[in-house]
Amino acid sequence: MGKIKIFAPNTVSNVGCGYDVLGFPLEGLGDEVLVSEREDSNLVIKDISGADLPINSEKNVATVAVQALLSASGVNRGFNISIQKGIPPGSGLGSSACSSVGAVFAVNELLDRPFTKKELVAFAMEGERSSSGQAHADNVAPSMLGGFTVIRSYDPLDVFNVPFPSELLAVVIYPQVEVTTKYAKKILPKEISLKDGVQQWGNMAGLISGLMSNDFDRIGRSLQDSVAEPVRKTLIPHYDEAKNTALEHGAIGFNISGSGPTSFALTSDAETAESIKKACSSIYEKNGIEVLSFISKINPEGAHII
């Protein structure tokens, strides 16, 4: 009976002006998903470590996603799934997406790849639907595909990568406070002013062209969010102070990762990254808030066998 172990990376989604349409995966942080074939046709979560999550196969995002894959392929096979969470849910780093992505990638390998990586995104999205009520792709797509990933359209699903400078570094700052994705969605306005919209798609033109032409200044100028940041930053303690500090220390840009509370800075320089990490972390430490912070390249590969 085959078995396989997959690493599926955590992700920064939205990336400033890309609310709901843009994300990139990190290096070194993600879920390890071990999948082995069963003799029967059951899907069984054997164990989950690193977070308190449902092992009921109708509720766990990984089994929901795998079930979507099996239904689409018409295959009647069973699998045991063990998940080592890199980071618990509620970080803003696409934790649930990692498990869905790892599980469907693993099962696809064990079935001799009936689907491309891009096709697997749609199955992993079903995991997201089961956890948040909406089949978002802005975490699952970058976690699966690697690199800066655009979800241009959901219906039909149109997902693709854009080239980016390999020197780019993300400094990730995760203060240990709780922000639920559902609440962070709820406080977003249902309507935005046309003026804010114009700014947002102007910045998107700047960010994409900046990434594709290695123009760090333009990436930085474009890393702005007229839509989610103004309301969501109120859920993140010391956000403005952290942002100002990061920019003072040379970050080209700073914004919220997903629905927070994690934020991230971008830079192309390793020393600058260290200095941002240290300065932003100390803001939380001196205020008695535990903080997890690290520096990562943009993961170009996405989900892969380990």
Added chain:
Amino acid sequence: MGKIKIFAPNTVSNVGCGYDVLGFPLEGLGDEVLVSEREDSNLVIKDISGADLPINSEKNVATVAVQALLSASGVNRGFNISIQKGIPPGSGLGSSACSSVGAVFAVNELLDRPFTKKELVAFAMEGERSSSGQAHADNVAPSMLGGFTVIRSYDPLDVFNVPFPSELLAVVIYPQVEVTTKYAKKILPKEISLKDGVQQWGNMAGLISGLMSNDFDRIGRSLQDSVAEPVRKTLIPHYDEAKNTALEHGAIGFNISGSGPTSFALTSDAETAESIKKACSSIYEKNGIEVLSFISKINPEGAHII
């Protein structure tokens, strides 16, 4: 006394998802602006042919724009300006922008280039302010700079070009009906749904990355507008029929130019362009509406001396 003649091209602005932030200039269609130095310090419109426009120097966009340049440079010089309009105002092809752009470019040359082309954009915008009440850059910037031009931000002004496939052809369809820019602005909603916004910046990511990677399919899929097209198309007779016809004849995309009534199709194939031009024109002809239609490459140069 020096004199100089400038060609400043007409432009397609908005370009689907790029409302207020994106435009490109055409080849062969634009204003010819002849500027000569005077012995005194007056700005005088000598004549305008091809349209009925004010020759009062406080009202004409060209002299208003030149005055902005002269004020910024602190130079006290006078000029005579003659304008041969390529196309009258009200087309959706940035007619007023051509005159402002041509005039400031000409005066800058006669003053031995105190400003870069990019810096001239801000002066030409003052012409737009005088004609429409708002200092828009989505016509003046591409007419000045050439190529696909992004206005990422107005405050501070951040304008740049994005690379595009040189094979790209625009089929321009201008039914001779009147749509005033002011009215076309007025009917736009002041607020848009977050959902429409997400679509718009997702399409912007697709359009920019498609242009920069010569991906014609992606350019076509992204050439959509959730904001202005749904309301403005009601001002353009037979718009849906023209759009469907263009797409059936192989256009990769179709949308409104500026505030209309001109629409445009994109294709990379000359034969397809001819067939789109013929089919769309005949829709208007058979309905008794005069139509001006032509095929143009994306003008890479913008304003230049002739």
